[in-house]
Amino acid sequence: MRNGQDNAVGSPPKFRDGRNSRQKARAAGLDPDCWYVVEHDNGIKKGQVKEVVFWGTSIALYRGEDGQLAAVHNRCPHRQIKLSKGVVQNCKLHCMYHGWTFDREGWLVDYSHDSFGKPLLKKQLRTYPVQVRYGFIWLFPGDPEKAVAHPIPEIPELEGDNPWASVPIDFTWDAHHSMIIDNVCDFAHAFLHRKYRPFTDAKLRHYESDDNRVYLTYDTFMGGGRISGMFVDRKRVNTKFIEICYEYPYQWSNTGGSIKHWCFLLPINERRTRVFFLFYFDAFKIPATSLKMPQKLTQFVLRVSNSLLFKPLLSEDGIALEAEQHAYDHHWDEPPIELNPAVPLFQQLTVQKWENYLARTEVQTVKGPKQAVG
Ligand code: FES
Ligand SMILES: [Fe+2]
Structure with missing residues (x-):
């Protein structure tokens, strides 16, 4: 189905017409029966x-x-x-x-x-x-x-008298939410971040999936940037390994039980998503020492890091994702080439959950009206 040029004919397919998991995922919504930031x-x-x-x-x-x-x-x-x-x-x-x-x-x-x-x-x-x-x-x-049966995810580290230091960051990107999940879970794009080096030499060690999540781990080197590297306590925290999970419809990571994040997606439409990141750390070390930084100082460093590190780093992902969305709109019928075996699993989970939601609303429509979005 080519038009003789470099572009696919027409627009990307709707969900029902998608011919593979990627095409369907790129048209899928997120289940409204969940809490969204x-x-x-x-x-x-x-x-x-x-x-x-x-x-x-x-x-x-x-x-x-x-x-x-x-x-x-x-x-x-x-x-x-x-x-x-x-x-x-x-x-x-x-x-x-x-x-x-x-x-x-x-x-x-x-x-x-x-x-x-x-x-x-x-x-x-x-x-x-x-x-x-x-x-x-x-x-x-x-x-x-x-709403009660589908609670907000628990983040015990941010509860109680001694919560970890945390920093929220959000972006609105012109990209489908499934592309963002592919991006934040797939560590094959260290090249994009060669300036800040948040992770390098990532090797997928393990991946598994069930009806609600895709869990994976990488052997990698975390926080290798010139500035960020000074604050990471490598004696205390294993920064050579990361756990990542697409816990539908959210995403999280855990480095050494001390550096964690959640990513909460707000799907605006098929080409636009607002994404809220929440990074939290139990403590940094004071640079050039092995002393643990007090929580208040860690919180201050995080606030400063927000505009100096997190925002510019994640903006690189935004630029790549908007370029990918633009590319997909023109070349959606190119056969997907995917080297990371976990990526198709993210897409399949998104598709399956959307199928389930559509099936539920169809049943409701037959039984009688119950207001829903879709
Ligand atoms: S349009 Fe809202 S009050 Fe008239
Ligand atoms: Fe990235």
Whole structure:
């Protein structure tokens, strides 16, 4: 199916039409019946409203003057304009146009700004469960009844009186979420990071998968950069080995039980993903000594490292991923060449979970309506 040029004909296939796991993965969504990070907790101030988008569904997320969050369907039932363009007063959301007012449960509680009397209007917007954890705002875009049964992942290192030092970083990349999983789990791209050398000489040692995750380990050399290398305590921490897991729909890594991260994806649409990284460390060492750095100082070093190291390093991935998305849009029918045997497993897991979700919604549609996104 060539057009005589270097490009495939037409657009990449939809999920149902994909001819291999890669094509299907590149069109798959992420299961809405999970919690997703949608914003940093400090990214929404009291009295502020923002639009967040989960797989094409627009949601108005706002914080009342009492500090409590709420998330509602982002469309005013009057003229269908986005409520995220409106204003928050006290704990209610007012549409920007005629001022129709909604409470946290989505009920239309006031439309008296309109001077045509007050016919009895009973309207309720769809609402979404939200909660704050680990410095992020989490939202459950699927069936709210499933929110308790599908909890937010536990990060015990960030709980209690002595939490590890941590740093959150986020990016919005013009790339499908499955490409990002391939990127963060596949250590074959040390060349891209030859300046910062976060990992080198990676050899896949082990990989396995089940219905919910793909787990793999690499023998590699972690944190080999000139600056980062000064803070890593190689006597205490084994930096020659890393565990990585695509724990659907999240991803994490663990180096020596002391350097860890989670990656939380917010799939905006088929070509755009917001990605939230959370790195956390039990402690660095004080450079040129073997002394363990106090937690507060580690936190300070991390904050400085954010703009000096983490951001520029991960931006390299963003540039490569956006180039890959652009390339895929033009060459989606090229047969995949994949040397890392774990990469097809990431794609198969994404595909299988999306198949399961579609099958569930089909059953619901037959049985009777239950609102869902897809
Ligand atoms: S469009 Fe929202 S109140 Fe009129
Ligand atoms: Fe990378």
